[in-house]
Amino acid sequence: MLARDVMTTNVVSVFEWTTVSEIAQLLLERHISGVPFVDENGNLIGLVSEGDLIRRTELGSDQPKSWWLNLLTSESARARDYVKSHGSHARDIMTKNVMTVGEDTPLSEIAILLEEHRIKRVPVVKDGKVVGIVSRSNLLQAFAYSNVRKAAPIEEIRGQVMSELDQLDFVHPTQMNVIVTGDVVELWGCLSSDDQKQALMVAVENVDGVAEIKDHVSIVPHYMGGV
The missing domain is CATH 3.10.580.10 (CBS-domain)
Structure with a gap:
């Protein structure tokens, strides 16, 4: 501008x-x-x-x-x-x-x-x-x-969210489940640290059309991977 x-x-x-x-x-x-x-x-x-x-x-x-x-x-x-x-x-x-x-x-x-x-x-x-x-x-x-959010179709929002996940080298999209209802995004899956989770939330928040995130992501540290 x-x-x-x-x-x-x-x-x-x-x-x-x-x-x-x-x-x-x-x-x-x-x-x-x-x-x-x-x-x-x-x-x-x-x-x-x-x-x-x-x-x-x-x-x-x-x-x-x-x-x-x-x-x-x-x-x-x-x-x-x-x-x-x-x-x-x-x-x-x-x-x-x-x-x-x-x-x-x-x-x-x-x-x-x-x-x-x-x-x-x-x-x-x-x-x-x-x-x-x-x-x-x-x-x-x-x-x-x-920074005003603009309404976007559900499939477009989900596509953008998945695209954002692809760019995060510490998140494996195949291990994440993304459900979009209107302008609400629900995230399911596992990460190894709170820092990774915060970065994930920021990435999804920045997607146009997302008004709310419902967080169902669990934290499983690497040393507990075999438990």
């Missing part, structure tokens, strides 16, 4: 003179955690998120840093912190140099991007303009959708 398949397209943006209080109200009303900052032509300039509103003088959360931390912080950095905590408009608090993706970026790449940069969302850009946003929740929805 690609960014275009899951992105939110009705993106609301803020501009240079949008006030901090207006941004906070917007985030609350739309139930979102960040908005793009664009210029008068709609080109992406930055991003304003909940994190940009945390250290604010109105909240009393802009506590001064310890003296030793100030020694390690440049004057320019301290000036930027002051603007971010005291500024009144979007241009004062926005995050610049925002990571972006294109409409055809695979979701796997977006997931890695969010994880590596520890961000919650990424704008989708086309010709410099924001056409959507992909957030962690969008990825979660895509994952949930991709």
Whole structure:
């Protein structure tokens, strides 16, 4: 799946003179955690998120840093912190140099991007303009959708289960009995360890159309084979 398949397209943006209080109200009303900052032509300039509103003088959360931390912080950095905590408009608090993706970026790449940069969302850009946003929740929805089980004929389900068993080198299909009723699979047979049994269950669970497994598999360790 690609960014275009899951992105939110009705993106609301803020501009240079949008006030901090207006941004906070917007985030609350739309139930979102960040908005793009664009210029008068709609080109992406930055991003304003909940994190940009945390250290604010109105909240009393802009506590001064310890003296030793100030020694390690440049004057320019301290000036930027002051603007971010005291500024009144979007241009004062926005995050610049925002990571972006294109409409055809695979979701796997977006997931890695969010994880590596520890961000919650990424704008989708086309010709410099924001056409959507992909957030962690969008990825979660895509994952949930991709794992929805689809109904399949009984003979097809049984065929797929037997095919899975053929690929497990520690399971002998001739020693297993598979009965399929609707979307329920019953497994009968013997294995030599709980690990093998767990792997068998995982293999069958991953077959499309299987909603439930009834386990009748017995564990018979190799050393008991002659008993």
